[in-house]
Amino acid sequence: MSDVSNLIGIWVSALLTVMVLSYLLGDNPLYRLAEHLFVGTAVGYAVLVAYYSLLRPRLILPLLQAPLENWTLVVPLLLALLLLARLNHSWRGAGMAPLAFLLGVGVALALGGALFGSLLPQVEGTMLSVNPADGGWGVAVGNLVLVIGTVSALAYFYFTGQGDTGWGRLRAGFLKAWRGLGKWFIMVTFGAIFASTVMARLSLLIGRLQFLITEIPKTLR
């Protein structure tokens, strides 16, 4: 039985792979069908997982088994129901309260995490030694490039600094030079991101082609 289901699974996935690749010929019903199947399956699966992993063990069962002990769970239940009110245009306002609660908690959490988890450690990570005696010339040059790139990229987003006085003009010229340098670092970064994306997508293509080349012949034997 498992062999049969495995066989069907391989052929269905192979068929869906070909249907998705048919997009090379342009938008067509086969590609649309595969796309809708993918989205629908993913949503259905996610709903089931959310029910069995969250709603059932954490909300429904406690309220059914010991409602008096777990009466506080009514609050998140009401908030969740209010979220559904956003589906109705005339009741949309009622859904603003749980949405505001979610956004408020999320933003507060993200702010604290960004400050102590990203900003400060990243600033600290750019405080590197450029002394060749510490790690050799290669490390020193690498650290210097990293520091210059970080500072110039930040200067690119510094939009003020204009001035008519002598000091103001000097400061503006200094910032302009840094901004020009930062622009190039940002362009190199975007190029690296693009190249990484291409490489990742090419890996996906290779994986699917390898699947078609290796798995389909196995089922035909």
Next chain:
Amino acid sequence: MIYCPNCGTANRDGSSFCNQCGQRLGGGSKATCPFCGAENPIENIFCDACGAKLAPLVTPGVEEKEKPSLKGLSLPTKPAGDEEEVRDSEAAVPQEPSAPEGEEEIPDWLARLRASLGDSSEPVGEPPETEEFAAEVPGEGAELPEEELPDWLQELGVPPVGEVGEEQLAPAAEEFAAESLDEGAELPEEELPDWLQELGVPPVGEAGEEQPAPAAEEFAAEVPGEGAELPQEEFLAEAPLGEPLAEAPAEPEAEEVAPPAATPALAEQPEAETPAEGIPALSEGERPAPEAEPLAAWLQEEGPVILELSEEEMAEEGEGAPPAVMGPEVPAWLETLASGAAVLPEELGPVLATPGKPTPEEVGLERAAIPSWLEVLRPGRKREEGEEAPAEEPVETEGVLEGVRGALRLVPDIDPGPDQFVRAVSAAATVTPAHAETLTQVLARSTASSVRPRTVPVPRRERGLPWLAFLLLLAAVLIPLLAPGLVPGGATVPSALSAKAFATQVQNLPPGAKVLISFDYDPSVSTELDWPVREVVKDLQAKGATLLVMSTTPTGPGLAARMGLADTATLLGYLPGQEMGLQRLATSFSGAFLADYKGARVDEAALGVQSLEDVALIITAASSQDAVRWWVEQVGSRVNTPICAIVSGAIEPSVRPYYSSRQLAGLVSGWVGGLAYRQAVSPDAPLEAQSKAAIEAQSLGHLAIVVLIVLGNLAYWGKRLFGGRS
């Protein structure tokens, strides 16, 4: 500034009337948007509802219709009506100021007067058009039918035809002519600039003929019949009075002319001396100056306007004069011009008053000079109909305005004068119709055609290029997969320090260590991440580690189960809340998972994990940088457990800074990173055939992409440098 809804002129704040056209301003007036119909405050330049421009295009609102029918410039000039009719009939009849056709609005004070007379439905005291009035006076002794009389005349007690003979008013006209000639003398016409003549400053001798003001005054004194007194000051205020007339005592004249019914002598005046001929009765030969030219069109549009009475005059006339009678705001220079004092020296009046007298030059007077301040206000010449613009208006060639000519006018229809103010007003007045025309053309178009993107035809020889690129890339990928080993050196795995660090973390784990693996990716990238994850799990299991598997995405547990981890590891399942869930997990492991992937209750005591500090290594396999960031920010900043990441190659540049700052203990990026990890763990182990083929395909595919990019750029620059646009 308050913008006039009629002509678009900017008026000072607090203005009640437009100083350009006399339009009533301010108050509760509403301006109706011509496009969406929304009502806006009169001060609005753009519609509150749809953003359409209101000031030039505004249509009269509801309250605007209650404006007084008197508007225009405060010039002692003839109305915009037919000149012949004016000459024939208006000598003794108060000339109705030029109001828009069909306009029946009456001033507030007239409405109150009408209400006081008991009938609010009919206008009271509103003088009919001059020609209409003349037509209603067929002749002496004629009995005008009751129903043909305007109600306002009936209520005012206007006597039947014949009772108020037209000739009755002639003496008054003569008196006025004499007075105006005395005080309102003027330079000869040939000495005036053309534009000043167009302003309608009456030449000597025509003041009595053309100006309706004296007749209005006379009419004010004569018309009130029995039992109905029309306030004389109202007529005085309505009529475009000249300074001489304004200074003339009105009451004595009103006393001189008794109501028609009480003065039969007036009715016995000869019929030949009708009001229409009353002023000519001054005698043709006595005309000291030729007939003035018709008013300029721009001035005729403005029409006559009432002059404000001074406070002293208002006080003299009593409290009955309502504020509504007050004329529009008139610039001081126009009042001065209207009085003639600015142009005509007083000593010239007596000279010109009498026909046959010498001209000003003959009496030694200098030619009147136009003050510089007045010269700058000289209006420009309006372009004649059919006259072509100096430059061809451009036709829009693309966008929603495609095909529309003159959307951006090069030259306004009116050649502006020397002053910037005049130029600005002219431009505003001419841009308005251009905008309206453009909007009309744009709105008339079908939406589909206007928003449809233009298809750029691809030359036939270039149509196969995309397919050529696809085939090249497909060949570069397929050849290594079908025939591995064809690419020399293609299976060389690049070394990666981050992958080595990852391998070091795994190798340094003590036997039986607890490792938490989070599947934070979805099936769309499973082809890329499944293999490196599987390699790491295999090594961990080989080390005897206790695997705790979880996911921050709903699809993650399924991917873990597909690897068989549901049986060989503790599959905790899905942790909801994303960032918040991870923060809770870092705070307290207890209670984070109630049931595992199979629905069994999670026994934390049996697991031996009370917090993440009890875990030796945390591994996240993520397809988005957010998932890695959540782990680093919410967990890494709270616990000391090292965190490693297996990520898709697409997000590696975004995640690598966390490795550089040592917030990540190791990093494996995609398939190539997995191979590097494999090489770091087992340097001497040969690569599997499938992995070797995959890495060759990846290398050759990258080479094909580079070749395509270089060729494309060469073609582009070659075409640009040598081929031109063709």
